[in-house]
Amino acid sequence: MSNTMKQVVLAAYPCGNPGPSDFRIEEVPVPEAGAREILLRTLYIALDPLIRFSLDEKVLSGASRMVPNAVMIGPTVCEVAASNHPDYAPGDVVEGRSGWQEYSVVAPDQSDYRGPPRKVDRALAPVSTALGALGGPGQTAYEGIVKVGRVAAGETVVISAAAGAVGSIAGQIVKVLGARAVGIAGGTVKCAALLDLGFDAVADYKAPDFADQLKTALPEGANVYLDNVGGDVTLAVMPHLKRGARMPMCGFIAYYGVGMEGPGPDHLPGFYRQIMAKGLEIKGFAGIFGGQKGLEDIAGWMKAGKIRFAESMVEGIEAAPQAFSSVFSGHDHVGKLLVRVAPEA
């Protein structure tokens, strides 16, 4: 292997939504693993929108802050290239948090709140699914639909950001449970992909007749709204929710670039009115609480052909800044957006 590698460095904190110029590609020496450390060869990087929270002077509690001129950090799937730690052997594939770079050195004994790198079973499914259906997005979808949403057969579930990693899995779980899945996504490409995944109906939020599409897709309203978006989409959905509907909330990408006190859409009053008028139940949650049970169920459903994993791949570490920025501006990717950094050995 070469003595140098490429990495993506944060150039400056983004103002609002991130753009490619907020990042820089650098060439640096490949690091070496010290005592009880492992050297990882990066296979896949997940372009997780939650990373946006770390790119700020003021971070949300729980998020680890990234600093300008340091390498970007996020969820990855890597192959162990060299190991000085008894729990890991060369050739193991692991999922965890590491740098947006071709090689990373990780100390499993000093891992953050997410725990040490998790070994991935190559036999179960393609290893990239450890970042999607069999990783955080799968846990989030399961928690939202099964635990918080408590979806029952015969109910109708509407899902925002339905073509995303969480939404595309969530909709398929809805179908497994015998309920009706309605997906909201931007553009005809994504909407067609959702129907192909088994969604019963779709509404394109970028279409001029979005309101009519939503009405047609939800003739009798919805029992559950899995919200990953917030903003105008959520305001459009809320009037279609039935009395006592559940609204699990796993993200709010409409506001990720907006400061705590910053400017934003002007519709909290309408939001409150809908909560009150319908006795809505809202619950914020994060997929990390979903736990192992969810992943086991999803793996079983995948094996039974009931759930397909959707992922979109961009090639090479240099593509990461542009692809990450596209997450916030309504791209055309379906499923989890990944960077393929290197082929599996």
Place this chain on the structure above:
Amino acid sequence: MSNTMKQVVLAAYPCGNPGPSDFRIEEVPVPEAGAREILLRTLYIALDPLIRFSLDEKVLSGASRMVPNAVMIGPTVCEVAASNHPDYAPGDVVEGRSGWQEYSVVAPDQSDYRGPPRKVDRALAPVSTALGALGGPGQTAYEGIVKVGRVAAGETVVISAAAGAVGSIAGQIVKVLGARAVGIAGGTVKCAALLDLGFDAVADYKAPDFADQLKTALPEGANVYLDNVGGDVTLAVMPHLKRGARMPMCGFIAYYGVGMEGPGPDHLPGFYRQIMAKGLEIKGFAGIFGGQKGLEDIAGWMKAGKIRFAESMVEGIEAAPQAFSSVFSGHDHVGKLLVRVAPEA
């Protein structure tokens, strides 16, 4: 009795918060009860802020729209003056919905969704409490604290609009349950009244050091936030909520004068951030679902001296427009705001 009576008529739909000039006092003939109707002599009128929803071209589903030049309608306690209905006898005291006027004719067989006038037990407590602790506000407080909030001994509960009809009862229920009650109200008069009712701590949202007062009152955060207000007060409270806190929501007076799409405080993004970051649970509810169990518990606690009813009285039907308007502009009343129209017989 005189052949004429006074009534409060809606002059025009208010623009934003109601003002006295949106109403008119008129002198009209006392009506007569027809077949299966009863004639009611009005004792007390509750100046319920929810009435605001009926004063609009576009009303929320469920609210009955009032029209200009017709008499105002709302919750009242009345004495049966004459009866052509077998279920009611002269001298009975009833609680229900009737006009802001000295006498009303009601047809119990044609009552709206709230059911026919409910008979009030004079022996239990002063009959005005049928509009407060032993009426809708009591049911709402019980539902919010006991059912939706699921408050347990040792927890901390923060309550907005704590000096209002719902809040003043809710805080006392919190104390009955062995939990800590923190009240938010506007002005030193109300805050002192809350401490007198047994609240453990208060914060004055009109004080320049409101943020510090809130911090001092909630040194370890809150498990439950009973929200009746929304807006800036809610945004100030949310950072003090613990992870997984419950947030029963029974009103949003900050927005009652704001249209569904109209201008309002610009902070939905911050609201979403707090829901997500803390896994908050929000549930809109209306007290009508609290049911009879709540009222029985409250009556028992009142008898045991554990709950005091707080009410503020203005005298005479002519005072209603001014007093109703004051509800939306931060008045100094504590507890349920009532108009005493006539003395009990």
